Amino acid sequence: MALFERSRRTTDEDYLAANDAATRALSVTAVETDFVAGVYGKLASVYDIVFGPTLHAGRLQALQRMAISPGDRILEVGVGTGLNLTLYPKDCQITGIDLSDSMLEKAHERVAKHELEHVSLWQMDATSIAFPDDSYDIVYAPYLISVVPDPVAVVREMRRVCRPGGRIIVLNHFRSSGTILSAIERAISPFTVHIGFKSDLDLPAFLAQAELTPVSIEKVNIPPIWSLVTCIKD
Numbered sequence: 001m002a003l004f005e006r007s008r009r010t011t012d013e014d015y016l017a018a019n020d021a022a023t024r025a026l027s028v029t030a031v032e033t034d035f036v037a038g039v040y041g042k043l044a045s046v047y048d049i050v051f052g053p054t055l056h057a058g059r060l061q062a063l064q065r066m067a068i069s070p071g072d073r074i075l076e077v078g079v080g081t082g083l084n085l086t087l088y089p090k091d092c093q094i095t096g097i098d099l100s101d102s103m104l105e106k107a108h109e110r111v112a113k114h115e116l117e118h119v120s121l122w123q124m125d126a127t128s129i130a131f132p133d134d135s136y137d138i139v140y141a142p143y144l145i146s147v148v149p150d151p152v153a154v155v156r157e158m159r160r161v162c163r164p165g166g167r168i169i170v171l172n173h174f175r176s177s178g179t180i181l182s183a184i185e186r187a188i189s190p191f192t193v194h195i196g197f198k199s200d201l202d203l204p205a206f207l208a209q210a211e212l213t214p215v216s217i218e219k220v221n222i223p224p225i226w227s228l229v230t231c232i233k234d
């Protein structure tokens, strides 16, 4: 009887936790798209210095998880100044989209400097991607998801444009599971948005609400407080 009661309580707790993840707020901080565009308009000139080398290990690991084949069509969502663009093999087709003209201007300079003829760049909001369903083999969002007002809407679009069996890859910082660090990340989130990201995005709630079932979640960068989430579209 005691065993039965404990197991029933555990099941109820599991159910409530799962239910809560499906509905709870992803962050204590709300942002608007215009605000985000303004932040990146100001950050563009220093972005590569501040966020280049520090976050690069995660970018390299994401490239491995893509398992790119010749001819693959890859969509990079939130391409920014194009820090990933020289990493892709030249025998695939890369499309980069970004909200910010200033960030894209830097990306265009990089494309010209490195003669990246397999890359095309578009100014576009990730919540409304102007490409057809199933049109990419790999859809990748590096360091984007904690920046946007509605991460779930972005993933919905990423899934739509990815072909069945293709890869959806999210590289991002999410709130830590440790009590103290997580409390700090929540407290500073209203301030970190001014340097381009919410520090307290809730990974389990994000996965539940975006209906993503990853094939792997790896910790990346140093310190390893960023996550590389790899999914396959059904």
Ligand SMILES: C[S@@+](CC[C@H](N)C(=O)[O-])C[C@H]1O[C@@H](n2cnc3c(N)ncnc32)[C@H](O)[C@@H]1O
Pocket: 033, 036, 037, 040, 051, 059, 077, 078, 079, 080, 081, 082, 083, 084, 097, 098, 099, 100, 103, 124, 125, 126, 127, 141, 142, 143, 144, 147, 148, 196
């Ligand atoms: C942290 S940067 C990441 C840049 C690059 N992917 C990297 O690896 O460093 C986030 C980028 O997402 C872009 N962004 C923010 N909101 C967006 C949206 N709704 N649609 C498209 N891009 C967006 C920003 O303009 C910025 O360039």
